[in-house]
Amino acid sequence: MSGSHGLRLENVTITAGDKTLVDGVNLEFAPGRCHVILGPSGSGKTTLLRSINRLNELFPGLRMAGRVWVPAEGGHARGRQEDAATAPGRLDPAPIDAARLTGEQLRRRVGMVFQNPNILPVSLAQNFHIPLESALGLDAEQCRRRMTDALQEVGLWKEVADRLDLPADRLSGGQQQRLCLARALAMRPDVLLLDEPTANLDFRATAAIEKLMGRLKQGRVLVVVSHSLAQAGRIADRVAVLSAGHKVLDMDVDGDEDRAHLTRLMGNLFPVEEPPARDQAASGT
Amino acid sequence: MRNSDMRPGAGRPGSNKPGAHHLLTGLSWLSVTAVSTCVVAFLAFLVRGGARGLGPGFLFGGVAPLDAVLRGYPVFDGIWPSLLGTLQLVAGASVLAMPVGVLAGIHLARQGDSPAATVLRTAVDVLAGIPSIIMGLFGFGMILFLRHGPLPGANTGLLPAMICLALLVLPYLVRTTETALHGLPEQLRLAGPSLGMSEEQSLRRILLPAAGPGILGGVLLAVGRVAEDTAVILMTGVVANSGRAGSLTGKFQALPFDIYFLAAEHRGPADLHRAFATAIILLVLTGLLFLGARTLQARWERKRGWR
Numbered sequence: 001m002s003g004s005h006g007l008r009l010e011n012v013t014i015t016a017g018d019k020t021l022v023d024g025v026n027l028e029f030a031p032g033r034c035h036v037i038l039g040p041s042g043s044g045k046t047t048l049l050r051s052i053n054r055l056n057e058l059f060p061g062l063r064m065a066g067r068v069w070v071p072a073e074g075g076h077a078r079g080r081q082e083d084a085a086t087a088p089g090r091l092d093p094a095p096i097d098a099a100r101l102t103g104e105q106l107r108r109r110v111g112m113v114f115q116n117p118n119i120l121p122v123s124l125a126q127n128f129h130i131p132l133e134s135a136l137g138l139d140a141e142q143c144r145r146r147m148t149d150a151l152q153e154v155g156l157w158k159e160v161a162d163r164l165d166l167p168a169d170r171l172s173g174g175q176q177q178r179l180c181l182a183r184a185l186a187m188r189p190d191v192l193l194l195d196e197p198t199a200n201l202d203f204r205a206t207a208a209i210e211k212l213m214g215r216l217k218q219g220r221v222l223v224v225v226s227h228s229l230a231q232a233g234r235i236a237d238r239v240a241v242l243s244a245g246h247k248v249l250d251m252d253v254d255g256d257e258d259r260a261h262l263t264r265l266m267g268n269l270f271p272v273e274e275p276p277a278r279d280q281a282a283s284g285t
Numbered sequence: 286m287r288n289s290d291m292r293p294g295a296g297r298p299g300s301n302k303p304g305a306h307h308l309l310t311g312l313s314w315l316s317v318t319a320v321s322t323c324v325v326a327f328l329a330f331l332v333r334g335g336a337r338g339l340g341p342g343f344l345f346g347g348v349a350p351l352d353a354v355l356r357g358y359p360v361f362d363g364i365w366p367s368l369l370g371t372l373q374l375v376a377g378a379s380v381l382a383m384p385v386g387v388l389a390g391i392h393l394a395r396q397g398d399s400p401a402a403t404v405l406r407t408a409v410d411v412l413a414g415i416p417s418i419i420m421g422l423f424g425f426g427m428i429l430f431l432r433h434g435p436l437p438g439a440n441t442g443l444l445p446a447m448i449c450l451a452l453l454v455l456p457y458l459v460r461t462t463e464t465a466l467h468g469l470p471e472q473l474r475l476a477g478p479s480l481g482m483s484e485e486q487s488l489r490r491i492l493l494p495a496a497g498p499g500i501l502g503g504v505l506l507a508v509g510r511v512a513e514d515t516a517v518i519l520m521t522g523v524v525a526n527s528g529r530a531g532s533l534t535g536k537f538q539a540l541p542f543d544i545y546f547l548a549a550e551h552r553g554p555a556d557l558h559r560a561f562a563t564a565i566i567l568l569v570l571t572g573l574l575f576l577g578a579r580t581l582q583a584r585w586e587r588k589r590g591w592r
C-alpha cells in the first residue's frame with residue numbers, strides 16, 4: 001500500500017475526561033481504494049473519523065493525541081488547476097502533518113458526509129454556492145460549474161437540473177444524501193469521509209450510494225464508516241475493525257474468499273449469543 | 286386490536302380505556318374553546334367600547350391629516366402625537382437593544398457553559414426579572430444623578446425613555462437569540478465547519494439565517510413590550526399633552542399613557558370610549574409591526590434562497 005501518498009493515522013488516542021474513546025489507533029488509507037471502518041455501536045468509529053478532519057475540536061471535552069498525515073494539496077485532487085485562485089498547481093506527493101493546517105484548511109481538503117443528510121435549508125443551488133463562495137472564494141460561474149460537475153458525478157444532475165432554485169429539503173432522503181455527497185465533492189477534497197452514509201436510507205437509495213463508491217474512490221482517499229458487515233463486503237477494498245476504541249482487525253478484502261474470511265473473523269470477534277431454547281427457558285422459570 | 290387501530294398505545298395492556306381517552310379529548314376541546322372565547326370576548330369588548338370613540342377627528346383632531354403628517358402642524362385633540370411617540374419609542378429602543386441583544390445571544394450560544402457565560406446568563410435573567418416600574422425608577426434616578434453631576438442639563442425625555450425600554454427588552458433578545466441558535470440541529474451546526482467554512486462564515490451564512498425565525502420571535506416580543514409599556518415612560522418623560530417630540534430630549538406622548546390617562550381621569554363616557562379607541566389603535570399598530578416584520582423576513586429569505 002502506498003501509504004506515503006495517502007492518509008495515515010499514527011497512534012491516535014481520543015479521550016473524554018477520564019474515558020478513552022479511541023486508544024492508540026494506527027491506520028493507513030491509500031488513494032483509489034475504499035476503506036471501511038467497521039465496529040459495533042460505541043466502538044469509536046465516528047470519533048476516529050472526526051479526528052481525521054479535526055471535527056472533534058467542535059465538541060468540548062474531547063482531547064486528541066497522536067498524529068494525522070494527510071495528502072499534500074493537489075496530490076490527488078482532480079481538476080484543481082481549473083480554479084487558479086485555489087490551485088497553485090503544485091503536485092507534491094509528500095503527505096503533511098495535519099497539525100500544520102488550521103481546522104478550516106484541513107477540512108477543505110478532507111470532505112465529510114454524515115449519517116443524516118445535513119442539507120442547508122436553502123435552495124439546492126445555494127447548498128453549493130454558500131460553502132464554495134465562503135470557504136474557497138469562488139465566483140458565481142465557478143460555483144455553478146463545480147455544482148454541475150459534482151451533481152453529474154453523483155448521478156443527480158438529470159433529476160434536479162430543472163429545480164436548482166427550489167428548497168433542497170423537497171428532495172427525497174436518498175437524493176438529499178447524494179446532494180451532500182456532491183456538495184462535499186464540489187470542494188475537490190483529497191480525502192472523503194463517509195460516516196454511515198446509508199444508515200437511514202431505504203434499500204434503493206442505499207444501492208444508489210453504494211454504486212457510487214467505485215467512482216468516489218478514484219483519485220482520492222475514501223474512508224467509510226459502517227456498522228454493516230454485509231455492506232463492507234460489497235464495497236470495501238480494505239477493512240479495519242474497531243472494538244471499544246481499539247483496532248482489532250485490519251485486512252484487505254479482495255474476492256469472495258477474503259469476504260468469507262472477514263465474516264468468520266467478525267463472528268469470532270463479536271459472537272452472537274444464542275437465545276435459550278424454549279423448553280430450557282420454560283424449565284428455568 | 287383491530288389492524289386499523291394505529292393510535293399510540295393501542296393494544297397494550299391497560300391502555301384500552303375509552304373513558305380516559307374521551308375525558309382527555311373533552312378537556313382539550315374545553316381548553317381550546319375557553320382560550321378562543323376569551324380572545325373573542327376581549328376583542329368584542331374592546332371594539333364595542335372603542336367604536337364610538339373612533340371618529341373622523343380621532344387621529345388628527347381638527348388638523349388636516351397631510352398638514353399634520355407632512356408639515357408637522359401641532360395636533361392637540363387627536364392621538365397622532367401619541368401614535369408618533371410610540372413609533373419613535375419602538376424604533377429607538379429597537380435600534381439600541383437589537384444589536385446588543387442579538388450579539389450577546391450569539392456570544393452565549395458560542396460560549397456554552399463556560400463560567401463567563403454562566404455569569405452573563407445570570408445577569409440577563411436578573412434583568413428579565415426587574416419590574417418595569419423599577420426600570421423607570423432607575424432611569425429617573427440616572428437623570429437626577431446626571432443633572433446633579435456631570436450633565437446639569439439632563440432631563441426626562443424621549444432618549445432616556447428609549448434607553449430604559451431598551452434595557453427592559455434586552456433579556457428577551459438575548460435569550461431568544463441564544464435559544465434559537467441552540468435549537469438548531471447538530472448536523473446543521475456541523476455543516477459549515479465540515480465544508481471548510483470558518484466559524485464566522487458558518488455563523489453568518491448558515492446558522493443566523495436558519496435561526497432567523499426564532500430571533501425574529503424575540504424581536505417581535507421586544508417590539509410589543511416597548512409599544513405597550515407604561516411604567517417606564519411614566520417615569521422618564523411621557524406627558525399627556527406635549528404634542529410630538531421635537532427632539533430626542535423633548536417630552537413626548539405615547540399611546541399606552543394616553544389610555545391610562547384617559548381612563549384614570551375620565552369625566553364621562555366619551556373619555557372612556559376614547560381610551561378604548563386608543564387601545565384599538567395600539568393593538569392594530571402592534572399587529573401591523575408584527576406583520577411588517579414577518580413580511581420583511583419572508584422577502585429576505587426568498588431573496589437569499591432560504592425557504
